[in-house]
Amino acid sequence: MNESDVRTLWEQEKPLYEAWGSFVREKLNEAIAQAIAPEELSYFLKIPAIPRTKALKSLIDKALYRGKKYEDPYRDITDKVGIRYVVLLVSQIETVCQAISREDYQEFWTFSKDKDFEAEREAHPLEFVYQSVHYVLKSKPGQAFNGVNLPAGLACEIQVRTLLQHAHSELTHDTLYKPKATAKPAVHRTVAKSMALIEATDEFFDEAMRKLHTENEEHTQVLETLSTIYQSGVEETPGREPSNALIIDALTEFLPVDFNQQIGAFYAEKSYIFQRIKEHREISHLFTQPAILLAYFLAEHSPARLKAAWPLEEAALETAFSDLGRSYDD
Amino acid sequence: MSFENLSIGRIIIHEVFRRDEDREEKAPSYGEGRLELPQEARIALQKRITEALGASSHGLEMTISDVGQESAWAMGKGVIASQGNDGSFVTYSQRIAAKLAAAQFSRSIPGGIVVVIDGMCGNPARSFMCIIKAEACGGFTKKQEGAQLTLEYLSELILTPQSKLYKIGAFLRVDPEAATAEAPTAGWKAFIFDDQISRGSRATAAQYFYERFLGLKFPSNSAFQTKQFFSLTRDFIRNAEVSPEKKVELLNALSTYLKADQTTTVRSATFAESYFDTPDIKDAYTAHMRNSGFPENAVHKDISEVGGQLKVRKIIFSKDMKFTAPADGFSDMVQIETIDGEPREDGATTKWTRITVKDHIRNQE
Numbered sequence A: 001m002n003e004s005d006v007r008t009l010w011e012q013e014k015p016l017y018e019a020w021g022s023f024v025r026e027k028l029n030e031a032i033a034q035a036i037a038p039e040e041l042s043y044f045l046k047i048p049a050i051p052r053t054k055a056l057k058s059l060i061d062k063a064l065y066r067g068k069k070y071e072d073p074y075r076d077i078t079d080k081v082g083i084r085y086v087v088l089l090v091s092q093i094e095t096v097c098q099a100i101s102r103e104d105y106q107e108f109w110t111f112s113k114d115k116d117f118e119a120e121r122e123a124h125p126l127e128f129v130y131q132s133v134h135y136v137l138k139s140k141p142g143q144a145f146n147g148v149n150l151p152a153g154l155a156c157e158i159q160v161r162t163l164l165q166h167a168h169s170e171l172t173h174d175t176l177y178k179p180k181a182t183a184k185p186a187v188h189r190t191v192a193k194s195m196a197l198i199e200a201t202d203e204f205f206d207e208a209m210r211k212l213h214t215e216n217e218e219h220t221q222v223l224e225t226l227s228t229i230y231q232s233g234v235e236e237t238p239g240r241e242p243s244n245a246l247i248i249d250a251l252t253e254f255l256p257v258d259f260n261q262q263i264g265a266f267y268a269e270k271s272y273i274f275q276r277i278k279e280h281r282e283i284s285h286l287f288t289q290p291a292i293l294l295a296y297f298l299a300e301h302s303p304a305r306l307k308a309a310w311p312l313e314e315a316a317l318e319t320a321f322s323d324l325g326r327s328y329d330d
Numbered sequence B: 001m002s003f004e005n006l007s008i009g010r011i012i013i014h015e016v017f018r019r020d021e022d023r024e025e026k027a028p029s030y031g032e033g034r035l036e037l038p039q040e041a042r043i044a045l046q047k048r049i050t051e052a053l054g055a056s057s058h059g060l061e062m063t064i065s066d067v068g069q070e071s072a073w074a075m076g077k078g079v080i081a082s083q084g085n086d087g088s089f090v091t092y093s094q095r096i097a098a099k100l101a102a103a104q105f106s107r108s109i110p111g112g113i114v115v116v117i118d119g120m121c122g123n124p125a126r127s128f129m130c131i132i133k134a135e136a137c138g139g140f141t142k143k144q145e146g147a148q149l150t151l152e153y154l155s156e157l158i159l160t161p162q163s164k165l166y167k168i169g170a171f172l173r174v175d176p177e178a179a180t181a182e183a184p185t186a187g188w189k190a191f192i193f194d195d196q197i198s199r200g201s202r203a204t205a206a207q208y209f210y211e212r213f214l215g216l217k218f219p220s221n222s223a224f225q226t227k228q229f230f231s232l233t234r235d236f237i238r239n240a241e242v243s244p245e246k247k248v249e250l251l252n253a254l255s256t257y258l259k260a261d262q263t264t265t266v267r268s269a270t271f272a273e274s275y276f277d278t279p280d281i282k283d284a285y286t287a288h289m290r291n292s293g294f295p296e297n298a299v300h301k302d303i304s305e306v307g308g309q310l311k312v313r314k315i316i317f318s319k320d321m322k323f324t325a326p327a328d329g330f331s332d333m334v335q336i337e338t339i340d341g342e343p344r345e346d347g348a349t350t351k352w353t354r355i356t357v358k359d360h361i362r363n364q365e
Helices: A003-036 A056-064 A090-100 A117-123 A163-172 A185-215 A217-234 A242-254 A259-269 A272-281 A292-301 A303-309 A314-323 B039-053 B072-081 B086-103 B207-213 B222-239 B244-260 B268-275 B279-291 B307-311
Strands: A081-087 A109-115 A133-139 A143-145 A148-150 A155-162 B007-016 B060-064 B112-121 B126-134 B137-145 B148-157 B166-173 B188-194 B312-316 B322-326 B334-340 B351-357
Touching: A003 A056, A003 A081, A003 A090, A003 A133, A003 A143, A003 A148, A003 A155, A081 A090, A081 A163, A090 A133, A090 A155, A090 A185, A155 A163, A163 A185, A185 A217, A217 A242, A217 A259, A217 A272, A217 A292, A242 A292, A242 A303, A259 A292, A272 A314, A292 A303, A292 A314, A303 A314, A303 B279, A314 B039, B007 B039, B007 B086, B039 B126, B039 B166, B039 B188, B072 B086, B072 B112, B072 B126, B072 B166, B072 B188, B086 B112, B086 B126, B086 B207, B166 B207, B188 B207, B222 B244, B222 B268, B222 B279, B244 B268, B244 B307, B244 B312, B244 B334, B268 B279, B307 B312
Parallel strands: A081 A155
Antiparallel strands: A109 A133, A133 A155, A143 A148, B007 B112, B060 B188, B112 B126, B126 B166, B137 B148, B166 B188, B312 B322, B334 B351
16 A cells, blocks of 8 residues: 555545544534533533544555554554544543443444553553543444445544543643654653643542532532422523522521421412512523522521521512512511 | 412502691592503512511501491402402592592691502412502602713602601402401401501501591400510510520510500511521521411500519519519619529539619518
């Protein structure tokens, strides 16, 4: 095989690889979006997932001039099209992996892990070299995208990494990690040190998120309860703004022990409040947030403490009191 | 709770005037049709009503005494019955304004805007109507004139939160089925909000509104309710988790509130606001009163049944030791403090009480 063979083949097949890349991206993004809902995909993926086909120059270089022994250089290169998924936390890498290995997706592709970073780390724990999860997805017969029929065997590389790993990778890209023989030992050590730190930081990020989640457990549960009541009573999607957290934080100490039961009973009895909230939504933002349900509930049970602890402007609270037929001021 | 879930239906306004120099009634200026107000304005109006008459407010429940054809209650009934008939609504409201003008017999009574409102309130919802007499005051609003920020004076603002400038009377048809020929007002409730009643000494000045105009009287159980207020509050204070000195202070306050205070109404929220320190204990007290069935609203003060208990303060110790003194001037003449006593034989600490009487012993038995 020579350069012009590679060129000819690539010019013919590039559109097919582009289509395959787009197909894979569409399916994976759909699966991930479903798994993380209601979180937004555009927030979850720190860098947009865009399929990139290899430049002809790089393809030729990799196939013929790298010193790697390929049986069939053109075929064996698996990153002719690739997509990079960059997430914030180590624990989120799993979400992407699960999208790839979904039962219903196995009719589209076969997949294999190329360089599993867990396996790498286990095999070479002292070498904190290039970290990432690589998959290769090969098309099965019968796929099509945007009217383009896709032959079987098209390979698409999927890289999954954390944002920190990506930063490291950008820094050391191409020059350092592949030619083992040529990089100076001192450079290797520096790179290894930085990689070790990145891995430690990634772990700390994960731990911090987990600790925050458990601490927020109680608040999260309260918000869940309120959101459910809001959804079924007001029949609108409850808002998810930080004002909810602010209100719940300020009032959580006044909630009775059997909160879920009491608030359920309260809204069963005073279901007219939902109609009120619907009307106020037009004018006042706070009434689109489920935490407002706490204001009504506590206005009935602990009005003095509610008034003392309410963290936002009084107008919304005054309206809630008025809806309940209670006077606010003294 | 009567005024929850309040929704305003129809609104109309008229104007009544102060009597002339010759004490002749000036004819009111009548509105001819309903008002349409934007939602923000409706909510503001709703808030004025719930603030004045809602739970924990200064509004008072009254008894309907005037039930004749020309009574305010009969006209209120007409307003509620005129659902779907705007012409009838307008006519009844005009008659109401006329009745108020007639009731304002003294030159000292100012004119004002009469707002007649009907609507629903309560859970389940019930029909109600209310009459607001609003006196005007001046105020300022800001205006942007080009690049200049300036003030504009509005001389006739009504229904600002300044509650001494409006009075409200309300009739609620709580149970449409209860009325009979002998008891036509059965199933009806009446409420009044009037700063002049709550803030005391001008109660007679307020009579033109609640009695001459609305045909209402203070409920006959005011004495019983005042006594109930006293007992329930005293029980709460006795059992409260506060220091003994604080309890003495609070019981003094209760006595003052009922006897010496110039207000003519009794209201648990007022007592809580004035005499309890923390929101926790305020809530505990209002919950105690509510759970014992005491109304959250203001109640007309009548200490005829509780006077005796208000006369004397009694501090009780073990072994049948008592200290009694008149409630009047108690806090001036007597000082009570808790001190550490000598430890018991088993080493446990004790608490003693030091009573200082600002007088010498006159007599003994």
